[in-house]
Amino acid sequence: MTRFSLSVLVAATLALGACRDEPREQPAPPAPTLQGSQFVFPPNHPQLAQLGVATASPAKTLTVELPARLVWNEDRTQRIYPAFAGRVARIATDVGQPVRPGTVLAQLASPDFGVAQADTAKAQVDARLAQKSLARQRELFEAGVIARKDLEQAEADAARSQAEVQRAEARTRLYGAKGGVDQQLALVSGINGVVVERNLTPGQELRPDQMGPGVPPLFVISDPSSLWVLIDARETEAGTLRPGASFELAVPSLPGEKFEGRVFAAADFIDPATRTIKVRGVIANADRKLKAEMLATARVERSIGSGVVIPAQAVSLRGAQHWVMVQVKPGTFEPRDVQLGYQGPKEVLVTRGLEAGEQVVSENLLLLAREYRAALDTAGPQREASGAAPMASQAKAPDAR
Known part of the structure; x- marks a missing residue:
């Protein structure tokens, strides 16, 4: 046998084996049919495995997410802004550090705060002077040298100067000053907590008029x-x-x-x-x-009120009407209009159209609805007119959102 004849024989043998090994095409499963308003699948139809069903349960409570x-x-939070303009001289705390009332967070060199301290010192001097003047006026009045109105004027001046001292001291004490003029403004914590935010850097210039809506505080505790x-x-x-x-x-x-x-x-x-x-x-x-x-x-x-609870994905909307696809028995489905009493992201409450224990399609509902619509279109207007499909309006279901 020649080499050419041997090659032809081998090729023919391989081709014959390939033909024998070729799998036979499986016949297509029979299509589901309409029986009245019900959509019936043949037993063991492969599409049934794609349709998940859920059982309607009596409504008691519903989990709302x-x-x-x-x-x-x-x-339990304090946001700290500067009361006076100044420059950051020292940062004493950072994010994550625990603090107590009075803990120094940062130190500012503030000439404006120095002015407030100076006002307090001047008010104290004026108050001492007013007290001495009052004492002299009282001695002169007792000696009959001055009139009572002069004594009363001195008493009023002393009272005003003392009130000014209290005001000035209260203002500087509010920001941690203990006396003297050092222009050192301390930013201190007013509560127990943790520094959770810091928005200042060493040497930064600060001005109260720059603080406002949208501007982060210097510290958040x-x-x-x-x-x-x-x-x-x-x-x-x-x-x-x-x-x-x-x-x-x-x-x-x-x-x-x-x-x-x-x-x-x-x-x-x-x-x-x-x-x-x-x-x-x-x-x-x-x-x-x-x-x-x-x-x-x-x-x-x-x-919630009376009714049944089903998954939210089991309900579709056609216009203003909600509907579900009910499995009346294995492989047999029918569309049904329902009324909802509550709609949540995962569960809905059906108050009319469904009973406890009935099963509804909760997975691939639109796939089933499209099959149902195709069957209606195939059946033609005679079947719809004969009353075999009273829910024929469900044919729009696949277009529902």
């Missing part, structure tokens, strides 16, 4: 063992999140951990921009796992 944000507890929780509540939760109500806080960066908080204030108006009610809660943070400005989710147990 609301966006929240952690901030410093303003009842807070007690991080307690934080505020700012919750944006929907209008429907106005009666649930009242002062004294408890809530559970979940933080994405701390998975698996739950924190208990309590509401202590709620606004009496709705924010026109977000259409939410501002609710403020407080939460303990003894181990300091929670940090200010963390985003979180507040969960509240809400008592």
Whole structure:
């Protein structure tokens, strides 16, 4: 046998083997059919595995999830601004350091504060002079040299000078001055806590008129063992999140951990921009796992009326009408209009159209709705007119949002 004949034989053998090994095409599964208003799949249809169902449960309480944000507890927070213009001479504390009332945070060289100290010193001198003048006037009056009105004028001058001393001393004492004129303004803590923010540098020039809305304070001192929780509540939760109500806080960066908080204030108006009610809660943070400005989710147990609870993704909207796809028996589905009493991001309350124990499609609902619509279109207007599909308007379901 020639080499050419051998090559042809080998090629023919390989081609024959490839043909034998080629898998046979599987027949397409039979399509689901319409039986009245019901959409029926043949047993073991592969599409059934893609349709997840959920059972409607009797309504008792509903877990409401609301966006929240952690901030410093303003009842335990102090923000420090300069009362006088000056230059930063020394920074005594930094972020993370604990402080007590009277702890010096920074020292400013402040000529303006020196003026206030000088005013106090001058007022003290004037008061001493006024007291001496009063003593002389009293002696002269007792000797009959001056009239009573001169004595009364001296008494008034002494009283005014003493009042000026008290005012000037109170002003300088408020900012830590103990006497004398040294132009050293100390920024001190007024509460127990931790320095959580510092916004000044050595040698920085400071002016009180530069401080205002949007300008950060020089220091922020807070007690991080307690934080505020700012919750944006929907209008429907106005009666649930009242002062004294408890809530559970979940933080994405701390998975698996739950924190208990309590509401202590709620606004009496709705924010026109977000259409939410501002609710403020407080939460303990003894181990300091929670940090200010963390985003979180507040969960509240809400008592609801009669009805059944199903997953939110099991409900679709057609125009202004809500509807679900009910599994009346394995492989058999029918669309049904429902009325909702509450809509949450994960669960909804159905008050009409569904009974406890019934099963609804909760996964790939729109896929099933498109199949149902295609079956309606295939059946033609005669089937719809005959009443075999009283819910034929559900054909718009796939277009619903």
